[in-house]
Amino acid sequence: MPGRQEVRHHLRLANGFMATAVIADDSNEFEIRNALSRSYYALFHACHGWLAMKNVPQSRRKHRQPLFAEIQSKRGKEFGDRLEGFWFLRKKADYDDPELFRPGSFQGDLERFRLSAREDLGRVEKEFDSYASEIESFLESR
């Protein structure tokens, strides 16, 4: 069964990754993509830590889909839906080459891309906080 050490480990990684997910005023396209990707992995570790806190064994959350299903069963459908959305955001940030430049998207406008990415990052951070605060409360309580 998961222990406090595993919970602490995931929280440490989660906090560390989230601290690097920064979109500065002069961030270029790849720094923005990095920030979005890292924020998703911060959230991913927060989810692992939260499930470990709930004594869900690693075997039941070894891959993304089972992990998402466990979160959905334990936090509700809306949390699962949001996780899927953030995963998709990460996929776009890591892989979609024409995303920034496709007609109808940002059409090469880096400033607009930055503003949109900041809003997305804010949503991931808010979701992250909902897991991290509960984990921190759990670790402080004993």
Next chain:
Amino acid sequence: METILRDRLMAAGLVTAMNEEKSQFLDLSDAFFAEIVLNDGSKLALTEQIVRNVKEELKEKGVQLDSVVRAVWSVKDIQFIGPARGVSGGLRAALEFEAVLESGSRDRTVSVEVTLAALNKLREKFGLSERVGSPSWVREGDVHEQTLKKLVGEFLDFQLSSGGTSYWDPILFPRRELTEPAVSYLVPDSKDFKQLRAAIDDLLGDYAVEYSLRDLASRNVHIRDFERVLPDLSSHLGGAYKPGEPFAVSALTLFQALGDLERKRLRQYYSRKVEEIPEELKQKYPRIFSN
């Protein structure tokens, strides 16, 4: 499994009471999971019975079904009661609020206790440092009752937003505690504030404090002069920057972006950290600590 459950609920006239957006049917690694969410709390007992019956039938066929049956609740009213009391009538280190929740035609009264630690956190966040640590709440000069009620409302909304097996059943558990971590989540500090606070911790932390004091002394900067020390925080900020290039963000820029309240809180935080510097270091650099 989903079809069986829906058919039974339809036969009982309960499908229309189901919240389709929040209800879910999952195939997990070792069991099925069904979450039936109702818009009307008065239908809970009947729905629970139907789900229990289906579970038993499936169990006889060797199929495991885990389930949650819950209702969607919303906050109808919140009242401030006063200092919380224990079962024996003795005072507790908390303030008590009573809230009425509603789900369709069903109401439920619940109690929320705001702990003293949570109240102190709020006092700190609203720049009421002189009230931090006081065991009693007062109407004048403390966190406003309306602010507390608003926070209790947001706390209840957050508690009620959890679904799945983590859902809160206000019927079975009508008491909640609003603790300090909940305040940190509901009233978050801005990112800029957190960065500056971390920079202060770094500047005056065990590892760097003597270097920082020596540096301030060499430039004749009084340590309690926050405005003159503020630029030094830039070199203690985190975030991405390329070696050899000027910092993308300066501490002054971040500080100017803060609201009045966070600026006040940051100055108070800095003052506290200065007072916590070990006595032997204060005596080693007396000029920068003199009044």
